[in-house]
Amino acid sequence: MExxxxxxAWMLDPxxxxxxxxxxxxxxxxxxxxxxxxxAAMVLSYMKExxxxxxxxxxxxxxxxxxxNGIGVIEVTGEGVYHAKPGQRVSIHPHLVADERCADPAQLxxxxxxxxxxxxxxxQGDWIDGTFAEYxxxxxxxxxxxxxxxxxxxxxxxxxxxxxxxxxxxxxxxxGETVAINGASGFYGSAGVxxxxxxGASRVLAVGRDAKVLSEVARxxxxxxxxxxxxxxxxxxxxxxxxxxxxxxxxxxxxxxxxSSASQQPCCETCAVAVDWQ
Amino acid sequence: MMGSCPEPLAIGxxxxxxxxxxxxxxxxxxxxxxxxxxxxSASGQLRLAAIKxxxxxxxxxxxxxxxxxxxxxxxxxALEM
Numbered sequence: 001m002e003x004x005x006x007x008x009a010w011m012l013d014p015x016x017x018x019x020x021x022x023x024x025x026x027x028x029x030x031x032x033x034x035x036x037x038x039x040a041a042m043v044l045s046y047m048k049e050x051x052x053x054x055x056x057x058x059x060x061x062x063x064x065x066x067x068x069n070g071i072g073v074i075e076v077t078g079e080g081v082y083h084a085k086p087g088q089r090v091s092i093h094p095h096l097v098a099d100e101r102c103a104d105p106a107q108l109x110x111x112x113x114x115x116x117x118x119x120x121x122x123x124q125g126d127w128i129d130g131t132f133a134e135y136x137x138x139x140x141x142x143x144x145x146x147x148x149x150x151x152x153x154x155x156x157x158x159x160x161x162x163x164x165x166x167x168x169x170x171x172x173x174x175x176g177e178t179v180a181i182n183g184a185s186g187f188y189g190s191a192g193v194x195x196x197x198x199x200g201a202s203r204v205l206a207v208g209r210d211a212k213v214l215s216e217v218a219r220x221x222x223x224x225x226x227x228x229x230x231x232x233x234x235x236x237x238x239x240x241x242x243x244x245x246x247x248x249x250x251x252x253x254x255x256x257x258x259x260s261s262a263s264q265q266p267c268c269e270t271c272a273v274a275v276d277w278q
Numbered sequence: 279m280m281g282s283c284p285e286p287l288a289i290g291x292x293x294x295x296x297x298x299x300x301x302x303x304x305x306x307x308x309x310x311x312x313x314x315x316x317x318x319s320a321s322g323q324l325r326l327a328a329i330k331x332x333x334x335x336x337x338x339x340x341x342x343x344x345x346x347x348x349x350x351x352x353x354x355x356a357l358e359m
Contacts, residue, residue: 021337037359039359040357042355043346043356044340045346046348051343107306109306132357142309144313146336150319150320152331153354153356160329162307162315164280165307166308167304183281189281217352222325253280
């Protein structure tokens with residue numbers, strides 16, 4: 001391994017919300033952690049708004065490196081790391097849950113100010129730095145290896161797909177079912193269409209407001225994906241969903257963003273109203 | 279329900295029981311989910327070939343953040359180191 005001791009990293013000052021590209025020492029992995037050389041890092045659609053503090057999160061007390069998902073190569077492993085090895089190509093995920101057997105473990109997103117639960121402030125103090133840097137230190141329990149030669153863009157695509165996958169697992173989507181993905185022209189909803197197809201859904205209704213993008217998403221999914229552009233008329237939209245589904249829908253995932261205005265809010269309800277209607 | 283829609287969801291008791299509905303929220307995903315998705319992709323079941331990237335240099339983060347809200351559908355925005 002080459003000996004890299006300095007790196008470029010973006011730092012956000014929580015007090016001023018000022019973002020600055022800095023020279024920093026390359027992080028040395030603590031016990032149970034690895035240092036990863038970052039190849040690429042995803043930029044969320046709402047990152048600027050998020051880092052400006054406009055989404056109401058509780059920021060850590062110290063300056064930190066923002067950035068959530070990424071792909072990279074493990075450079076160094078810390079003590080107490082039993083499986084990860086230098087040279088492994090890994091995808092990096094920001095969702096960190098305190099690894100203790102309690103009822104309600106603290107959780108957060110690394111490189112992002114979201115945190116939940118008692119103890120989350122301390123967890124954030126230890127693990128807030130993210131991927132907008134040349135190197136990151138990450139808990140060894142979260143990066144995923146076995147990527148093989150998967151192109152970087154597809155690895156980053158997994159970051160987009162894994163969030164709706166969490167929702168589809170939560171609602172127990174089964175092979176053979178018909179599922180509606182509301183917000184399917186959006187960042188996560190579009191990937192949710194592909195994930196539902198991969199999980200074996202017989203029909204996936206790609207529901208949203210942008211007909212052109214919905215068509216592109218459905219085309220990427222194949223014959224089982226059907227674009228359903230919403231008109232805003234709930235009765236007409238429900239009828240269109242039922243017609244495309246051939247009757248009742250088995251399940252629906254709603255991935256509507258904070259950008260949805262009150263006038264778009266019936267989108268949130270249209271899918272629910274069509275699910276299992278007797 | 280995922281996403282970040284700020285509006286309350288108006289659902290009646292009658293609709294809920296007449297249709298045997300269950301409504302669930304979910305933050306993120308279980309820890310085994312990313313690994314399973316890697317396998318779904320490797321097996322060809324998850325078709326990620328349509329993901330369209332917009333790459334920026336690390337130093338161009340401000341530009342990337344300015345342009346990221348214009349992403350639609352299967353696009354992603356990323357910094358390439």
